[in-house]
Amino acid sequence: MAGTRIERVGSVFQRVQGLYKGGVLTSEELPIWYNVWKTFPPKLEPELSRPVPEAAVKSLVYVEDHIRGHYMKTYAPQTKNHVNLLVPSTMDNSAMEKFVKRFMEVAAQDDGSSSEDIIVEVEKTMQADGYDLKKLNKN
Structure with missing residues (x-):
């Protein structure tokens, strides 16, 4: 089943890119964020296997x-x-x-x-x- 692969094989960007290159999506059907991500890619590719960084949550109550x-x-x-x-x-x-x-x-x-x-x-x-x-x- 394809449901077991979701979020494990490739990022959302890679999957949308594959759909676009395969001809499933046209340039008009691409999500708004696709061109922004392509122009300004993140420093680290978001992956499920990467551990969540430890960060203290600041109090927002003043x-x-x-x-x-x-x-x-x-x-x-x-x-x-x-x-x-x-x-x-x-x-x-x-x-x-x-x-x-x-x-x-x-x-x-x-x-x-x-x-x-x-x-x-x-x-x-x-x-x-x-x-x-x-x-x-x-x-």
């Missing part, structure tokens, strides 16, 4: 992400400034991003207060600037 999580769990969404993830410019004007920026500014200037104390200070400054931070009801 301090700002924890602050955003706290904001979303604690406060009701602001009706005026919703964040539209499809339009990145809306994130700069959102109350949540201003909260995060203020938190980072206060934390950088602070001498070692706890994050709860910094959050209380940021709440006070945001409310003084006219933001209505409504806490969610914990039911």
Whole structure:
């Protein structure tokens, strides 16, 4: 059966190249990536037998992400400034991003207060600037 050969004999590029040279595929039917791969081949041919390199996975969670999580769990969404993830410019004007920026500014200037104390200070400054931070009801 041909199913046992898949991914063991030749790369995808080699198989597509064989189909093209054999006349099974026309130049219009070639995949988009074929000419890119042919022009810029990889340094090492991808093979199933090559071992996977050992690499440490970096953490993608930043301090700002924890602050955003706290904001979303604690406060009701602001009706005026919703964040539209499809339009990145809306994130700069959102109350949540201003909260995060203020938190980072206060934390950088602070001498070692706890994050709860910094959050209380940021709440006070945001409310003084006219933001209505409504806490969610914990039911």
